[in-house]
Amino acid sequence: MSKAWRVSIVVVGLAVLHFLLHVGFGLGDVAPDLLTVALLVGVREVDVGWGAGIGLVLGLLEDAFAALAFGASTVAMTIVGAAGARTRDLFVGDSLTFLASYLFVGKWLRDLVYWIAVGEGLRQPFVESMLIGSGLAAAYATVVGVVAIAISGSWWETVR
């Protein structure tokens, strides 16, 4: 099986698992944000335009249940998708440190853009939300993401 196919299967698998845990089992914050992990893994293999497109689709799916903050996740995922795809032009590496930093910063950036886009009425205070809440969520997603990538064998080495 080619690497592109393996990564595609991992991305779709993580996205399905995300909705299975969050919506199917209703686990909420107990389950990690696998949708962002899926996005960050997938966009390392595509160009910026495709990265933004994948982010748009995944963000819209996430927003389907956000009745009063519709679009905030879409914007956040689209920007992170484009930025993630852009990183392969700037950083090339497959070390564990790089992978962990990439997932952590990607997830934190996604939460930051979401925090900005969601509007003043719905957002929590910055320090508690972004520095503590999102920091922990990013660490959780990073650990789960690294494990998922290691198990699936979709460890990348993107050299163009």
Place this chain on the structure above:
Amino acid sequence: MSAYHMGEGLKPAGHRQTITALVIVGVALVALLAPPAQQQRLASLLRNSVLRPFVTMQEGLAAARLHSISTKEFQARLDATVSALANYRTLAEENRRLRQLLALAVRLDTAYLPASVLRPGTAGSESMFLLDVGSDQGISVNAPVIASEGLIGVVREVGAGMSIGMDWTHPDFRASAMTVDGEIYGFVRVERGLFREGDRLLLDGVPFYNSLEPGMAVVTSGLGGVFPRGIAIGTVDQLAAETVSWLRSYWLRPAVLPGTATHVLVAVGSISERPTDLTEAMGDSTMRRNGPGDSLEGPGS
């Protein structure tokens, strides 16, 4: 493993990709800023297509959880209901006679439909819940959602067989409230904490000359036309703040913690069909005596 290093930057062919990305970011911004009706249509389309299997799965799990409740517990609940009904019959008869004496019209009952509460658990869906009933069953926007212990929230969006509700932890939630004796009025809203777990119910707008004791029950007042009168909201916990010689606000201990609710009742019919403002049902003489917004009727009568 190789160390990471700086790449070559954007290649000329990458400019087209960058423009495509910017266009897609623009599309995402349009989704964010689109009118709510358009957003709801798109969200509903996604919920009822790609995401439907996940919702169905949670519905199945909720049903299985409900079925797993032991017969003994059901029997206990049935006994409690029968006991409450036995007392209600006497009260209803007394109420009917008193209403005749005061020349009040017969009060209409609110019809409720049982529903299961589903939590999406995705980003941005905090304070929201799904209900497995919709317009097909007569549910309309702004229908109150209650549990046996009290008020949970209100329906915000209605689809054919599914609705989306907002519980009292949502910043947009407001309910007109009063003490259970009908003496003191105010409105209830949520006060955000530093973390979501710190969100608390606040009874605001209590006149300064009124003082509430901890433990006093607070119920919906029926004013505003959304919530019927007499649904339990919570009990007074302590004084939150006071504006000198003007208003007081009190922290409330909620009657229901929304996260614990799995099975609820949703009011059926549109707002115009639901008896929310009891002054409409009063006789002319009573209206003249008390003015609009007042009611001689106590909650639950």
